[in-house]
Amino acid sequence: MAQGVWAVTEQRDGAFRKISYELVSEGRRLADKLGQKLTAVVIGASMKEKAKELSQYGADRIIVADDPRLGQYTTDAYVEIMGQLVKAEEPSVLLMGASVQGKDFSARLAGRLGVGMAQDCTAFDIENGGLIATRPVYAGKAYTTVGFENSFPQMATARPNVMSVLAPDAGRSAELVDAQFTLDDAALKTKVAEAIKDASGKVDLTEADKIISGGRGMKGPENFKILEDLADVIGASVGASRSAVDAGWRPHRDQVGQTGKVVSPNLYVACGISGAIQHLAGMSTSKVIVAVNKDAEAPIFQKADYGVVGDLFDVVPALTEAVKKYM
Ligand SMILES: Cc1cc2nc3c(=O)[nH]c(=O)nc-3n(C[C@H](O)[C@H](O)[C@H](O)COP(=O)(O)OP(=O)(O)OC[C@H]3O[C@@H](n4cnc5c(N)ncnc54)[C@H](O)[C@@H]3O)c2cc1C
Structure with a gap:
């Protein structure tokens, strides 16, 4: 038995x-x-x-x-x-x-x-x-x-x-x-010839304790710098919606969602992400969800524990500065 x-x-x-x-x-x-x-x-x-x-x-x-x-x-x-x-x-x-x-x-x-x-x-x-x-x-x-x-x-x-x-x-x-x-x-049909490590040194999204993700609202790849600044201060990894990945702003390994990674961090901050069902599929079991979006009707707010209705280009740097004061 x-x-x-x-x-x-x-x-x-x-x-x-x-x-x-x-x-x-x-x-x-x-x-x-x-x-x-x-x-x-x-x-x-x-x-x-x-x-x-x-x-x-x-x-x-x-x-x-x-x-x-x-x-x-x-x-x-x-x-x-x-x-x-x-x-x-x-x-x-x-x-x-x-x-x-x-x-x-x-x-x-x-x-x-x-x-x-x-x-x-x-x-x-x-x-x-x-x-x-x-x-x-x-x-x-x-x-x-x-x-x-x-x-x-x-x-x-x-x-x-x-x-x-x-x-x-x-x-x-x-x-x-x-x-x-x-x-x-x-x-043994397969042999690993070489393993190429992620050069970023960041914790893989699936194991990250905190994740700051950006979506189409980031408006361009260069703007992810403000998410990385916040991530560095709180020890988070940076993720992305599929729109941001499809636009070529972030690599596919950063994509959270149904066709990306399923993550479950203690803190998930969604910036400029509308909250499509396919995105929620990848992060809805996160312990605390924070959303920053300028559209108060965005579906992400229905899933968020904390929401900030505002322009992420104002909110995120202000958040980074505020957190720095407590570190
Ligand atoms: C089969 C299938 C699989 C999919 N898999 C995935 C997946 O794995 N992951 C995924 O994410 N999506 C996936 N999608 C796509 C999904 O349906 C959505 O299209 C996508 O998640 C939208 O990305 P977004 O929220 O970044 O963009 P949008 O829906 O365009 O939302 C952008 C948001 O940014 C806000 N915004 C704009 N400017 C600002 C600003 N300055 N400040 C604050 N907020 C701002 C807007 O109000 C808006 O809510 C899939 C779709 C299909 C059909």
Whole structure:
């Protein structure tokens, strides 16, 4: 019988991404409700030492699949290994991240295992001994709660930045297990030739704690400087609406929305963005939303916790100066 909750972590260059701590913390809560053990899964190269810290976030057991070929994520290698691990141990619940990597990984893994999966969930619970997942639908206009019928493992991905991270407890320890797997070079169809890093040095939007976004109201690429000034003062990343990206003002990696990134920061400031449903789909689970728009009827104000009706070219620099006084 399927037993145990698994949280599949994500690492980049040997460091865990924030979603990893969120998954382990959420996995701990679910494992407690089920009365089962929590296993954290780490796939990478030379990750054994680093993996130990996951015990502090509640893992009872840490399985490490360590191999020089696993330093960079590739779909075929990671899916092959997870497929083998899941078949060998049969966990009841499998949590992954709804990050760019996690969405690719989880969808292919669900296909390999032949199980259903709930993608991009914002809450989990246990009902009648099974996983219940809440996920936004219709571009965030509604939420649906889904369960799993006779499908194990019950697989779901968590939207980054939504699940809270447990305070690390250095007193906790976990069993460290070397994963048993075979990885045939001939089966690996893709190899990462080179990883080109974003030169901006800013936190990726999906992991950012604060985001300042600009839309068509910015009127041109050069004006994003006023958003960057505010972002620098409060330690935020800069995002954009699709209009700003389509106009060539910002790179596509900055786009927030249905066809861009789904973000969930603690603070989202929308400047000169009308609040089209496709934009809201990417940011409506942000904890606090602030809108700056000169049109009081703009739909973004229906979603905003705080709104400023005014010209962003006056409001944003004034906000930057005001914040500086408190720093
Ligand atoms: C299939 C599909 C997918 C899409 N995916 C996305 C997506 O991922 N992300 C996304 O963002 N959009 C997406 N869109 C596009 C979306 O429908 C909107 O067209 C887009 O979000 C509008 O961008 P905007 O708010 O920047 O521009 P606009 O709708 O033109 O709004 C500009 C706003 O700026 C305000 N403004 C102007 N000047 C000032 C000023 N000086 N001070 C203050 N406010 C000012 C105006 O009042 C206005 O509200 C998608 C559309 C489709 C059909």
